[in-house]
Amino acid sequence: MxxxxxxxxxxxxxxxxxxxxxxxxxxxxxxxxxxxxxxxxxxxxxxxxxxxxxxxxxxxxxxxxxxxxxxxxxxxxxxxxxxxxxxxxxxxxxxxxxxxxxxxxxxxxxxxxxxxxxxxxxxFAPTIGELDLHLIGEGRHERLWDVLGAHHRTLGTADRAVHGTSFTVWAPHASAARVVGTFNDWSGEAHSMRSMGGSGVWELFVPDVEPGAMYKFQLRGRDGEWVTKADPLARHAETAGLTASIVTESHYTWNDDEWMTARAASNPHDGPMSVYELHAGSWRLGLGYRELADHLIDYVTELGFTHVEFMPLAEHPFGGSWGYQVTGYYAPTSRFGNPDDLRYLIDRLHQAGIGVLMDWVPGHFATDAWALARFDGEALYEHPDPRRGEHKDWGTLIFDFGNPQVRNFLVANALYWLEEFHVDGLRVDAVASMLYLDYSREPGEWLPNIHGGNENLEAISLLQEANATAYRRNPGVVMIAEESTNWGGVTAPTNGGGLGFGFKWNMGWMHDSLQYIANDPMWRSYHHGEITFSFLYAYSENFLLPISHDEVVHGKGSLLGKMPGDHWQKLANLRAYLTFMWSHPGKQLLFMGQEFGQLSEWSESRDLDWWILDQPAHRGLHSLVTQLNRVYTENPALWALDNSPAGFEWLDGGDSTHNIVSFLRRDGNGDEIAVFMNFSGATVGPYRAGLPQAGIWDEILNSDAGDFGGSGVGNLGSVTARDEPWAGRPASADITLPPLAGLWLKRRR
Known part of the structure; x- marks a missing residue:
């Protein structure tokens, strides 16, 4: 009472x-x-x-x-x-x-x-405690979703329990607040909320409101006008096109204890990671979270990817935004089911040994009037100055990163996905847009920081806090930055001034390598630096090599379409390119459809070109990706020292005449893999190559193999290196290098 x-x-x-x-x-x-x-x-x-x-x-x-x-x-x-x-x-x-x-x-x-x-x-007494209000006031409530939003509760006494839902919202500029919903015919006069003082929080327990009820908040601004808003902390929302929040509670029982225990004891930065990126709505049209579990797990297991990465699954109103303009940061999109259905999908993936990454968008949010924009009648979640609060290119609003409660909203949101949904890592979208105050702005359109510079000090602090807190609370997870500039220390520890990410997308490698591979082989010798330059900075950050959805939309065509030559040559170039990608230092990510050579540009409104797998040449590309993943995960030399120069050594990076690059990958325990990439259109051989040791080197992968749709040129399974020095190496071998192909040789021990 x-x-x-x-x-x-x-x-x-x-x-x-x-x-x-x-x-x-x-x-x-x-x-x-x-x-x-x-x-x-x-x-x-x-x-x-x-x-x-x-x-x-x-x-x-x-x-x-x-x-x-x-x-x-x-x-x-x-x-x-x-x-x-x-x-x-x-x-x-x-x-x-x-x-x-x-x-x-x-x-x-x-x-x-x-x-x-x-x-x-x-x-009834308030359902939010003084400690919770204190932590909210300081912007330090790491489980914010437990106290804000809608929560079904049982109050009352031992003799007479009262079931209902507590509604709690942060709206510091409001002069009054009401909750409306299906339980009061959307008329809020009967359910006005109490102010919890200087915290800016409003609260009300409404008896007899059960899970499934829809609701919103009505907030009276300081100007006396009412606005009706979806709950920023709603954990379930109506299907896109409708805008109400939904009272929900989870009844899911997890079955991934083995995975979670192993995750907590692991270091993903030093393990194998090949990521299959997908858009849940268009991988196969019409599948919900539970149906995806059956189809996706079989497919990804067959291909051998270690992780899947979902494009944003937080609620968003416009499907064409692909989830990057969010309205419900704590609500899994209802397009594919309810929150427990998503838990089921992630649980099943874990039980199958597949990690789950998800895109997270803390840099900007949708402008829809029923959501976060001018939430309590004026700027609250967004920065009030349009020079910092509006993103004109994307038609979105930018969070007020310096506001402690807004920071708390975002940091807790990262934790929410990691802890409530067992997500194994977050790929943080558009980090560059957060780091620079003048990002995509003309002179006069941006406001310098307190030191007169263009660094967004508040956003930097937010990213550091989110990363440090995520790693502290959830050992074994990984935070990944999509950062496209040369900002220093993206993956450096926060206690040394870094941003604290685990990985950074290597956008330079992506740009240069795609530019190189698009050239006809006869001209590639003039662009040799584009394929070798990434090795100069490969260890300046912990990198992930991305061929993401961004490379196959907005008129860019498909990955296969970027390759030169006739259809056979395009497929051969793509096989070589993926082989190079899998052997390059760093983890790798491939967007759905590229594993079988999707012909058309991706669209969220239709299925992938699954029919193309009926063509042997494209089925061969699919088989190559499967083999790349298998050989990759089985050989620590290809990943154990991804973040250390000790894991890499050039054999020959300067053979531009033949369009050949060759190098060693090592695991630090004696295993070595020699990688030879022949980007010319002709077979080269015998090709004299210096090697670190004499003995038998097994051909563990050849992208030109007939099973992959290639011409079948190779070395009969192995080559023998003799104690004959060559190119500064104590041993050497004569090798046949297939055209437009990659060759991996592993020294037999």
């Missing part, structure tokens, strides 16, 4: 009965504000309150409730006593009793209708 200030009234000693006591008089203005739902603290009037009356020997309690249009109202105490209430003003009724402060229900009678009995929303 709530602990309310005692109301005071003076009466004579003879007037001790409740019906003879003059109850405190409340002004019509106060009662009118409470009745209309515009008062900041309706619980100070409504509900149950002790009354201190001079000369009255028994403890007196006044009960007030709002029941407009009722003809008779009574409070039914849990003791069974009945307290008749009298109409006071604007649908507010009151009465008093001397039986002590105790739970009650309200009975109301209406003309032409049955009596209506229900628990009163104003009979």
């Amino acid at each position: 709530p602990s309310q200030p005692t109301e005071h009234v003076t009466v004579s000693a003879q007037r001790s009965a409740p019906d003879k006591v003059a109850l405190p008089e409340l002004s019509d203005d106060l009662l009118g504000a409470v009745a209309s739902g515009t008062h900041h603290d309706p619980h100070s009037v409504l509900g149950s309150h002790p009354v201190a009356a001079e000369g009255v020997s028994d403890a007196l309690t006044v009960i007030r409730t709002r029941r407009p249009l009722a003809t008779r109202v009574a409070a039914i105490l849990d003791s069974g006593a009945r307290v008749e209430l009298t109409h006071v003003h604007s649908g507010i009724w009151q009465g008093a009793h001397v039986t002590g402060h105790q739970p009650y229900r309200i009975e109301a009678s209406y003309d032409g209708g049955p009596d209506w009995i229900a628990d009163d929303a104003y009979a």
Whole structure:
């Protein structure tokens, strides 16, 4: 029961009965504000309150409730006593009793209708505690989703439980707040919320509201205007096109204990990681989260990828944004099912030994009027200055990264996906747009920082906090930056001034290598630096090599379409390119469809070109990717020292005449793999190559093999290196290098 200030009234000693006591008089203005739902603290009037009356020997309690249009109202105490209430003003009724402060229900009678009995929303104490409010005030509540939003709860007493939902929202600029939904016909006067003081939080427990109920918040701005908003902390939302939040609670039982235990004991930065990026809605049209589990797991397991990466799954209104313009940061999109359905998908992936990454978009958000934009009548989540708060290129708003509560909203959101959905890592979108105040802005369109520079100091601090907190609370996860500039220290520790990410997308490698491979082989010798330059900075950060959705949209065509030559040559070039990618230092990511040579540019509105797998040449490319993943994961030399120069050594990086690059990959435990890439259109051989040791070197992968759709040129399974020095190496071998192909040789031990 709530602990309310005692109301005071003076009466004579003879007037001790409740019906003879003059109850405190409340002004019509106060009662009118409470009745209309515009008062900041309706619980100070409504509900149950002790009354201190001079000369009255028994403890007196006044009960007030709002029941407009009722003809008779009574409070039914849990003791069974009945307290008749009298109409006071604007649908507010009151009465008093001397039986002590105790739970009650309200009975109301209406003309032409049955009596209506229900628990009163104003009979309950706040469901958010002082410690929670303190942490919110400091911007340090790491499980914010546990206290804000809608939560189905059981309150009441041991003798009589009361089921309902607590609604809690942060709206510091609001002068009043109400909750509306299917439980009150979307009229909020009966469910005005109480202000929890300087925290800016508003709260109300509404009895009998069960999971599945839809709701929104009505917020009265300081200008007196009302706005109706979806819940920023909603954990479930209506399907795109509709905008209400949905009360939800999880009943899911996880079955991935083995995976989670192993994850906590692992270091993903030093392990194998080949990522299959996909858009859940168009991988196969019409599949929900649960159906995806069956189809996707079989497919990814066959291909051998270690992880899948989902493009954003947080709720977003426009499918064409692919999830990068978010309205519901804590709500998995309802397009594919409910939150427990997503838990099921991730659980199944883990049980199959597949890690799960997800795109996260903390840099900007959608402008829809029913969501975060001008949330409580003015700028709140977005920076109020358009020079920092608007992203004109994308038509979005930019978070106010310096606001402690906004930072808390974002940091807790990262933790929410890692902890509530067991996601193994987040790929943070558009980090460059967060780091620079002048990102995509002309002179005069941006506001310098306090030092006069273009660095967004508040955004930097947010990223550092999010990364450090994620790693501290969830050992074994990975935070990945999509960062396209030469910002230093993206993957350096935060305690040394770095941003604290685990990996950075190597956008330079992507740009240069695609530019190189697009050239006809006869001209590649003039562009040799484009294929070798990435090795100069390969260890300046912990890199992931991305061929993502961004490379196959907006008129860029498909990955196969970027390759030169006729169809056979295009496929051969693509096989060589992927072989180079898998052997290059760093982890790798490939967007869906490229594993079988999708012909058309990707569109979120249609299926992938699955039919093309019926063509042997494209099935061969699919087989190559499968083999790349198998050989990659089985050989630590290709990943154990990804982030150390000790894992790489050139054999020959300067053979531009033949369009050949060759190098060694090592694991630090004696295993070595020699990589030979022949980007020319002709077979080269015998090709004399220096090697670190004599002996038999097995041909563990040849992208030109007939099984992959190649010409079948090779070395009969192995080559023998002799103790004959060559090119500064103590041993050498004569090797046949297939055209437009990659060759991996592993020294037999």
